[in-house]
Amino acid sequence: MSLSLLHAVLGESVELFNSSLKTFDQLEQQSNDLLSHLESARQIDTHAHRRSGYISNVGPSHRVFGDPGRVGTVLHSGVMAEDEARPGHEDFRDSNFVLPTSIFASEEQREVHKSEAGNLAATIQQLPTATANAKSEEARPMAPPPHLHNSPPASAIPSSLRGKKVQIPILTRLCQRLRAGIHPRNPWKQRWDFFMSITYWYAAIVLPIVMSFETAGQEMPGASLSLYYTVTWSLDTIISLFTLRLRPRETIPDNLGDSIRYRLTTLTFYIDLITLPPYENFLPLPDISTVQPQIYTFVRMLRVIMHLSENVGASPLYARFGRAIGKALNVGPAHGRIGFFLGWLLFYLHFNACLTFFIGQLSSYTHISWKSAEWVVPQPLFVQYSWSLLMAVANSWPFTSDIQPRDPFEAWVNTIFVVVGALMTGTVTGFIQASRVELDPSGREYKELVAQASEYLENKDTDPKIRVKVRHFLWLKFRGKCFDEGILEDMNPCLREEIAEASTHAMLKSVSFLNHPDVRIRAKLAIALKEDFFTPGDTVYTIGSRDASMYLIGSGSVELLSNGKRSTRTTGDHFGEHALLDDLPRQCTVKVLSACHLYALHRRDYLEVVRLHPELGALAEHR
Template sequence: MSMRGSMTLPVPPRKPSDVLTNSVDMTYRQHFFAMFQPSADNKLAIKLFGSVAAVTKERERIASSKHWIIHPASNFRFYFDLFMLIVLLANLMILPVSISFFNDDFSIPWIVFNCFSDTIFFIDLVCNFRTGIINPENSADVVLDPREIARRYVRTWFFVDLISSIPFDYFVLVISIWDDDFAKSQIVHAGRALRILRMAKLLSLIKLLRLSRLVRYVSQFQEIYFLNIAGVFMRIFNFMCLMMLMAHWSGCIQFLVPMLQGFPRDSWVVINELEHAAWFEQYTWSFFKAISHQLSIGYGRYPPQSISDSWLTVLSMLTGAFTYALFIGHASNLIHSLDASRRQYREKWKQVEEYMAYRKLPRPLRVKIGDFYEHRFQGKIFDEEAILGELNDPIRELIINYNCRDLVSSVPFFSHADPNFVTAIITKLKYEFFLPDDIIVREGTLGNKMYFIQEGLVEIYMEAKEPGGQSKIITCLSDGSYFGEICLLTRTKRVASVRAQSCCSLFSLQSDHFNSVLNEYPLMRQALESVAAERLNKIGKDSTIIQRTSSSSQLQTVADLTNTDYMIRPATPFIVDSEEPFGYLRSTSGSPTLIIPSNHWRRSSVVPPTPTIPDAPHVAQAKTNATPTFGLGPSNSQNGEPHETQALLRDGRSADLSSSLDTSRLHSSRPHTTLNAKPLSTNNNSTNDNFEDVIITLSDNRNTAQQVLLPKRR
C-alpha cells in the first residue's frame, strides 16, 4: 500500500532568535509607516477630525485604501514642512546675495548649498504627488486617491515647482568641467545669465508660491499650538520681517543692475567707489540705499545720476511707500484690537460723561460716579458673564474657583465646608463693588440677597428709633465675613443696615440660589441658622423666627417630594432625624408631636411628652382626604376628653372641629379622637397674613395647645 499521498515533509523548528528578529523588524516597520499617518498626538489631526476615535477611523481608512499616502496631518509632513520653511528662508536670503555679489563664484560651499537646495525641492515635488489634500470645503475630508491627488497637483502648481527644481547650476558645473577653455571664456556670462534666470525664477515663481503655502502652514501651526495667544505681536513681527525681506531684495537689485551694466561711471556704485570693495561693504551701502528709498528719507549717500538709477529709485520708493503704508495701517489696526477692553472702557466713560452732562448731575455726584468706574473696572470693560457662559462647566468652575480663591480662604464658613457645597455657592456668586459711605443694606427693606466680603470694611448699625436720634453701631465686618443671611432665612425684612466704611469688593448671592443650594446641604443651613440666631440675639430680636421659618421651608419641601395634599406643624417646630421617609416634627415649646400626612395611614415612631401641657393631645395619625382628618390620642393612659377646636380658613372663614371618641385602636393601643374640619361660618375680620392656608387651634377643657398649621397645597 502506497503512503506517498499522505507523506509530509518535516518543518524545521524556528529558532527563538529568528522569532525575536522578525518581531523587532515588524515593530520598526509599524513605527516607520505610522509616521506617515495621522496621529493622536498631532494637534492638526485632532483639529481636523475632532477626537482620537475619529483619528483612529481615519487611520483605518488609509489602511483600507491600499495606497502608500502621506497624510497631511501626519508627523512626517509636519516636520518636513517645517524643514522646508527653513530651507526656503535660507534661499530667500542667500540666493539674492550670491547672485548680486558673488556672480562668478563656484566655490565648494556654494555648490553644496545649491545641490542641497535643489535636491530638497525635488524631493518636495515628489512628495506632493503622494500627500493627501485637505478638502477646503470640508476639512475632515482628506483626498487619498493618488490619481485625484496627481490631477489636482498638475492643474495647480506642478509646472512651477518643476521649473524651479531643474538644476541649472549642475549644467553649468558639468560644462565647466568638460571644457576648461570654453568655461574660461563663456562660462562667466552663461553662469551669470543662468543665475539671473534662477533668481527671477525663485523670486517670481516658486519662492512666492512656496512662501505663501508655508506662511499659511505657519499660521496654522501658530493656531494649533496656541501661538495665537500672542497673535498680535506675531503678526506685527511677521510684517516687519516681510519689510526687511523686501528691503533685502531691493538692496541686492540696487547693486545687481549696475553690475550687469558693467559699472558705468555715473552709477552710484562707481560714485561711491564700491566696485572693488568687499562684498559686505557693497551689501551694506546697497541695503542702506534701499531702506532710505522705502522710508522716503533720502537717496542714500548720493542722489541718482543715471537714468537706470533714477528708475530704480522710483521703483524702490513706490514699493517702499506701499509696503510702509500697509505696515502702518496693519500695525495700527492690530494695536487698536490689542487694547479692545481699554478702548471699550473709554467709550463707556465717554457715554457716562455725556449722560451726567445731559442730566446736569451735581459735581460731587459726578466725582462719586467717576470714582466708582475707576475702582470697579480699573480702566477695562469686558462682558465676563458672556465669556463664562461660552465655556463648558468644568472650565467655568475652574475660573470661578480661581477668582474666588481669596474669598474661600478667608471665609471660615467656606474653609470648613464641603467642597461641593463651596463650588455650588461660588458658581452662583455675583461680584459687586461699593464706595465708602454706600448703604449696602437698609433696615426695614425686603432683602433678596446676602453678601460675602472679599475685601473691605463694612459697618452694621440700627437706625435711630426717634427722629434726630443716634444710630446704634452693632459691629464691623471685614475680609472673610458675610451678612444679609437673616432675611433670606426668615423671609422677613432687613433687621439692620450695613454701610461701607471703605472700598468694598463683595460677592452677592440671590435668595433663590441661596435656598436651592441650602436645600441640598441641610447641615450648612443649620450652621447659617445658628450664626443668624446669635446675631438676632445680639441686636435684641426674637431668634425663634429662624426655627419657625426653617421648619416651614423644609416641611413644604417634604410635602412636594411626597406629593401630599396636607401637612401639619406646630407654631415653633424644628426637625429631628427619623427613619421614616416623611419624617416627624416636635415642638420645643410644648406643642404636639406631628407627622406629615400622606395618601395612607402613617404613625410617628416617637411620641415624646409635652412638658408645658401635660394632658395635651398628640397627633399620631394623619390621613389626606377631601376633608382633612387627624387622629388624636391623649398623652396618658386615660381616655381623652372632648376637645374644643376651631379652624381659621385662608379666606377668613372660621370652622368648628367636631370630636368623637374612636375606640378602634388604629395603629395604637390607645383610643383616638377623630376631628374633622368643616367650614361653618364666614369671618372676614379674621385673617392671617403670615400663612397662606389654614390655622387650627386645638384645646381641651383646661389648656390650649399650640397652634398648628394646615397648609393646603394648591
C-alpha cells in the first residue's frame, strides 16, 4: 500500500512538473507575441502605406510588387508564394506558412524583388489588420529594420518541416531553462522541495528499519525502493546544482556560473553523489555479506540527514502550516520550535531503536549481552521494533534494561546515546521554560500588576470595597492583557497616526465637526485623544466646573444631570462639546452608569490641530 501510494505521489509530482512547464511555455509565448506585435505595429506605421516600386495599391485586393493579378502569401523564410488572386484578406490569415514551388513567373521580377521580399515579409504579414486604417499617402523612404535582413532561404528548410510547426520536446525546453538557472523561490521549485521533503520523511522512517531488521524485507512495503531513490535523488541533485545561490539577507541571486562553482565546493554536493548509486546491485562486499545491504542503506541515510532539515526549513508550505497551527492554538514561535525539536527527538529515538538491533545483527545475536534478549530475535517486526524502542529510551535516559553492554563497541555506542540523551533532556527543559515564558506574556504581566496592586492596597490597609474597585478598574483598562503603550513611541509619526486613526475611526466620523474627509486630519485628532476609564458610580465632571475637554464614549454608558433633567449617552455618543468649542463651564453633571471607556479631546490639543488645518474649524462653525 505504501509503495503504491508513493508511486501515486510521484506520478502527481511529474504531472505537476509538466503542467508547470506548460504554463511557463504559455507565458513565454504570450510575452514573445506581445513583443512581436509591438515591433510589427512600429513597422506598420511606416511601411503600411503605398510604397513606390513594390506596393502599388493598398486596398482590398492587396496587389503586391506592382502586379495587379497576383497575391502573395507571406513565408517565414522571407519570400512570397505565388497564389491565385483573391479579394479580401484571406491570403494573409494563415499562420502555417507553406514553402513555394515557384516564386514568380518572371525571372527578371524575381531578381529585382528578391532582396525586398525578405525585408517586407514581417510587414506584409500584419497588413490584414493594418490596411483598414492605412492612408493612401506617399510613403516616406525608410530602410527596413536591420533584423529583417538575414531571413533564411527556402532551400535551408528541410522538406519534412515545410508547412509544419516544430514542437520542442519537453526535455529540450527543460535544458533551455537550466541554462538560465532556477530561482530558489520559483513556485514549482518550492513544490519540488516539498515533494522531496515527503520522500525524505518516508526514507527517514523506512531506511533505518530496512537497515536493522532482517524481517523488514518481507513485512514492510517499500523496502526495495533502491532504484526509486536513485532516480529521484539524481533528479534532485541536478535541480539543486542548477538552482541559483541566494545569499543571506539578499533578494537577487548569484548567476548560474557562480552558483555552480559554489556548490561544487560544498560537502553536501559530494555526499549527494556518494548516496546516489544502488551499490548493492553491482558492488558486493564478500567479507561482511550478511549485512551488505544494510551497510549501503546506512550510506543512503547520510543524504536524508543532510537534506531533511534543510527542505523543511526552506519550504513555505511548512511555514504556513506552522503559522496556522500557532494561530489555531494561540501559541507563539517558541511552541513551534518545541514541535520541531520533538520531531527530531522522535527521529533520534527511532534511529536509536533501529541501531540497537543493527548492532545485534553484526554479531548474529550471539554475543553474551544478547543472552537476556534472545526471545525477541525470532519475533515479528512489530514486536522487535517495540522492544528496541523501549531500549532506545533506556539508553537515552538510563534505567534498568535487558541489554547490558559487554562488548567495547556496544559500550561506546551506549555511552554516546546516554550523553546525547542528557543533552536532549537539557534542551527540552530549556524549550519548555521558553514556551512557558512566551505563553500569554501580556496575561502574565497583567496578573503580576494585579498582584502588586492588591499587595500595595493591603499594605495601606484600604477598605475591601476599594480593593474590589481597583481590580475592576484594572480589568476595565487592560482586559486581562497588559501591554506597553510605549512601543508606539518607537514608530514613526505617520505610522502612529495611522494606528490611532484606525482604532478611533468610527467615533470620529460620528461627530459632525470632527468628521473631516481628509484622513490625515482625522489621524492628528486621533493622536490627540486621551483614554480614560471609569467604573460604575464614578463622576466624570460636575456642573459649573471648568474642564475644557470633550468626551467620546468607546464603550459603556453615562447619565447627564442638569436642572432635574436626565439623559443617557451610550457607546458611540459624545458629550462636553460646549467646553471644547466655546470654553464654557460645564452645564451638567455626568455620572457613570456602567463601566466606561472614554476618549477625551482637550481644547488645547483641538485648537492646535485647527491652527495647522483651518478647514477643520469651518466644520465647527456649521455644526
